[in-house]
Amino acid sequence: MQYRRFGSLDWQASALGFGCMRLPTVDGKALSGNIDEAESIQMIRFAIDRGVNYVDTAYPYHEKNSEIVTGKALKDGYRGKVRLATKSPVWSIKKTEDFDLFLNEQLKKLQTDYIDFYLFHGLDKKRWDNVVIKMNLLEKAESAQRDGKIGYIGFSFHDRYDVFQEIIDGYNGWTFCQIQYNYMNTEHQAGARGLRYAASKGLAVVIMEPLLGGRLANPPAPVLNVFKKTGKTPVDSALQWVWNQPEVSLLLSGMHTMRQVEENIASADTSGINAMGPEELAVIGRARDKYKDMTLIPCTRCGYCLPCPNEVNIPRIIKLFNDGFTYGDVETSRGIYANYMAEASRAGSCVQCKACEEKCPQKISISEWMPKAHAVLGEGQSYPVNK
Ligand code: SF4
Ligand code: SF4
Numbered sequence: 549m550q551y552r553r554f555g556s557l558d559w560q561a562s563a564l565g566f567g568c569m570r571l572p573t574v575d576g577k578a579l580s581g582n583i584d585e586a587e588s589i590q591m592i593r594f595a596i597d598r599g600v601n602y603v604d605t606a607y608p609y610h611e612k613n614s615e616i617v618t619g620k621a622l623k624d625g626y627r628g629k630v631r632l633a634t635k636s637p638v639w640s641i642k643k644t645e646d647f648d649l650f651l652n653e654q655l656k657k658l659q660t661d662y663i664d665f666y667l668f669h670g671l672d673k674k675r676w677d678n679v680v681i682k683m684n685l686l687e688k689a690e691s692a693q694r695d696g697k698i699g700y701i702g703f704s705f706h707d708r709y710d711v712f713q714e715i716i717d718g719y720n721g722w723t724f725c726q727i728q729y730n731y732m733n734t735e736h737q738a739g740a741r742g743l744r745y746a747a748s749k750g751l752a753v754v755i756m757e758p759l760l761g762g763r764l765a766n767p768p769a770p771v772l773n774v775f776k777k778t779g780k781t782p783v784d785s786a787l788q789w790v791w792n793q794p795e796v797s798l799l800l801s802g803m804h805t806m807r808q809v810e811e812n813i814a815s816a817d818t819s820g821i822n823a824m825g826p827e828e829l830a831v832i833g834r835a836r837d838k839y840k841d842m843t844l845i846p847c848t849r850c851g852y853c854l855p856c857p858n859e860v861n862i863p864r865i866i867k868l869f870n871d872g873f874t875y876g877d878v879e880t881s882r883g884i885y886a887n888y889m890a891e892a893s894r895a896g897s898c899v900q901c902k903a904c905e906e907k908c909p910q911k912i913s914i915s916e917w918m919p920k921a922h923a924v925l926g927e928g929q930s931y932p933v934n935k
Contacts, residue, residue, distance in 0.1 A: 549562050549563065549564070549598060549599025549600065549813070549816055549817060550562070550563040550791075550816060550817065550818075550819050550820060551563065551599075551601075552796070552797055552798060552821075553752075553797065554724070554752040554797045554798070555723060555724055555747075555750055555751050555752030555753075555797060556723075556750040556751075556752075557700070557723065557752065559631070561601065561602050561631070561752070561797055561798045562599055562600045562601045562602055562798060562816065563791055563798055563799070563816040563819045564595075564600055564798065564799065564801060564812055564813060564815075564816035565600065565602035565603065565604055565633075565754065565798045565799065565800040565801070566592055566595050566596075566600050566602070566603045566604065566800070566801070566803065567604050567605075567756065567800035567801055567802035567803070568588075568592070568603065568604065568605040568609060568610075568614045568617070568618045568802075569604075569605070569606065569609040569610070569614060569802045570762075570802035570803065570804045571583050571584070571587075571588040571591075571610060571614065571617065571804070572584040572587045572588060572591075572804055572805065573610075578804070579609075579610060579611075580610065580611065581610050581611030581612065581613045582613075583610050583613050583614070583617045585617050585620065587806070588617050588621065589617065589620055589621040590806070591803060591805075591806050591809050592618070592621035592622075592626075593621060593626055594806065594809055595803075595809050595813060596626055596629050596630055598813050599813075600630070600813070601629065601630050601631060602630060602631050602633065602754075602798055602800075603618060603621075603622070603630045603631075603632055603633065604633040604634070604726075604754070604800050605618045605632075605633070605634045605635075605658075606634055606635040606637075606667075606669055607634065607635060607636070607637040607640075607650060607654060607669070608637055608669075615634060615654055615657040615658050616657045616658075618632075618634075618658060619657055619658040619659040619660065620659070622658070622659070622660070623659065627659075627660055631664040631665060631699075632658065632660065632663055632664050632665070633663070633664065633665035633666070633667065633754075634654055634658065634663055634665075634666065634667070635666070635667040635668070635669035635670075635704060636650055636651065636666065636667065636668050636669055636685075636689075637650055637669055638668050638669055638670065638671065638675045638679050638680065638685075639669075639670070639675065639679075641679055641683065641685070643683065644683045644684055644685070644688060647683075647685050647688040647689070647692075648688065648692070651663075651666075651692055651697060651698070655697065661696075661697070662696060662697065662698070662699065663697065663698045663699065664698075664699040664700065665698075665699060665700050665702060665723075665724060666689065666692070666698035666699070666700070666701060666702070667701075667702045667703050667704050667724075667726060668680055668685065668689075668702075668703040668704070669703075669704055670704055670705070670706050671703045671704065671705050671706070671707070671715055672705075672706055672707035672711060673707055673708075673711045673714075676711070676714070676715050676718070681718075686701075686719055686721065689701045689721075690721065700723035700724060701721055701722060701723060702722055702723055702724035702725050702726065702751075702752075702754075703715065703722070703725055703726070704725070704726035704727070704756065705725060705726065705727050705728075705737065705738055705742075706728070706737060707737060708737070709737070709738055709739060709741055709742055712727075712737070712738040712742045712745070712746075713742070713745060716745065716746055716749055716751070722749075722751055723751065723752065724751055724752035724753070724754060724797070725738075725746050725751050725752075725753060725754070726753075726754040726755075726756055726800075727742055727743065727746075727753060727754075727755065727756065728755075728756055728757040729743060729755045729756075729757070729758065729790065729796075730755075730757060730758050730759060730760050730764060730786060730789075730790065731764070731786055731789045731790075731832050731835070731836055732760055732764065732836060732839060733757070733760065735849075736849075743793070743795045743796070744795055746795075747794075747795035752797040752798075753795055753796055753797050754797055754798055754799075754800060755790055755796055755798070755799040755800065756799075756800050758786060758787055758790045758799045758800075758801065759783060759786055759787070759801070760875070761880060763871075763875035763877050763880070764782060764783070764786045764875075765782060765783045765786075766782075766876075767782050767835070767839075767875075768842065768874075768875075768876055770838045770841070770842070771835050771838045771839060774831060774834045774835045774838055775831065775835065777831075778828070778831050781811075782835075783811065783812075783815070784811070784815045785828070785831065785832060785835075786832075787799065787801075787812065787815045787816075787819070788815065788818075788819060788823070788824055788828070789824065789829075789832050791816075791819035791820065791821070791823070792820075792821065792822060792823055792824045792829075793821070794821045794822065839874055839875075842873070842874045843870050843873075843874055844869065844870050844873050844874075844931075844933065845866050845869065845870055845912055845917055846910050846912065847863060847866040847867070847870070847910060847912060848909075848910060849863045849866075849867065850863075850909065851863055852907045852908060852909060853904035853905075853907050853908050853914060854904075856898075856903070856904055857901065857903055858892075858897045858898060858899055858901075859892045859893050859897060860893060860894070860895060860897050860898050860918065861889065861893040861894075862904060862914055862918075864889065864893075865885075865889075865894065865895045865918065865921050865925070866912075866917065866921070868881040868884055868885055868921075868925055869881065869917070869920075869921040869924060869925060872924070872925070872931075873931055873933075878924065878925075878931070881925055882924075882925050882926075882928070885925040885926060886926070894922065894925075894926060895918040895919070895921040895922035895925065895926065896922045896926055898914075898915065898918035898919065898922075900915040900918075900919075901915070902914075902915045920932050
């Protein structure tokens with residue numbers, strides 16, 4: 549295992565962290581609460597035995613059962629071999645006291661009296677302003693620190709770069725943060741700028757979704773051909789690209805099978821900062837170009853089309869629509885559309901007024917694409933074009 553500097557802490561983190569959000573399940577349904585405990589425990593312990601020293605879970609993962617299984621995996625001496633991370637379910641906190649209620653419940657589920665790294669889960673502008681700040685949760689976290697219940701305070705993030713910077717600048721007690729980052733998402737959310745900004749402030753940066761939720765693991769034929777010529781797998785190449793960057797402290801992989809654990813550990817063993825040569829980086833560039841060639845709508849996510857008078861979240865819908873097509877995984881896009889977008893902001897609210905179109909520098913026929921996007925994402929229809 550390779551180890552890396554973890555921000556300003558005097559501690560080295562394993563390049564690979566074990567993410568307990570995609571454990572194997574008995575019913576075969578990804579993310580379900582019906583976790584295959586025996587297999588999961590074996591996988592987590594196997595990884596720790598080979599040097600993984602960071603285990604990450606969260607309150608809602610696997611329908612609130614991930615923390616329970618993680619706690620079982622860390623019995624028999626394994627708790628002492630790792631730093632444990634879990635997250636406060638910010639969206640469920642309705643009053644300040646709820647912070648402690650959740651924390652105490654998590655300690656119990658994890659069968660530990662101490663969580664090394666405690667994150668505010670999934671911060672965005674609204675959760676930062678309306679929950680963390682308004683309910684004085686930073687003070688609550690510091691109080692939990694003084695009580696010896698948590699070690700270091702951090703946050704995971706899903707919003708625009710400017711919000712990321714605001715959150716980093718808004719509190720001087722952050723030790724680390726967790727962002728989504730992979731070779732296809734360098735400008736999405738915090739992105740490369742956020743990675744560098746957080747590192748420049750001394751924060752450790754934990755990377756989630758290094759394979760874009762697994763989508764980069766099974767690329768379509770044109771992308772696969774790019775990797776075939778190198779003799780490396782798309783997974784190994786994607787992970788090495790993340791590790792290549794000095795600002796990255798570790799990456800989390802939500803491993804689903806023992807084979808994935810073995811492969812990811814083998815990749816981590818050969819990882820390094822600035823270890824990729826120009827040709828390897830060029831391969832990643834070519835894979836990225838192939839994916840971009842397969843993009844249906846040339847939206848740059850500049851946001852100039854907003855606000856839509858009918859509250860349609862145009863860039864987000866286009867991204868989900870594009871991603872489902874490009875990565876051949878429309879189900880993930882449909883799930884996000886149904887569960888994480890307010891109904892009013894979905895494409896079905898578009899009335900084809902075209903007010904957005906004159907503001908779009910890419911001259912995208914937004915009013916024509918919105919009904920098509922809603923048919924695919926909201927009504928289960930097939931894409932109106934073929935690959
Ligand atoms: S203005 Fe055009 S390119 Fe920019 S986010 Fe809107 S649709 Fe995309
Ligand atoms: S055409 Fe649709 S998306 Fe564009 S401004 Fe009008 S309602 Fe909003």
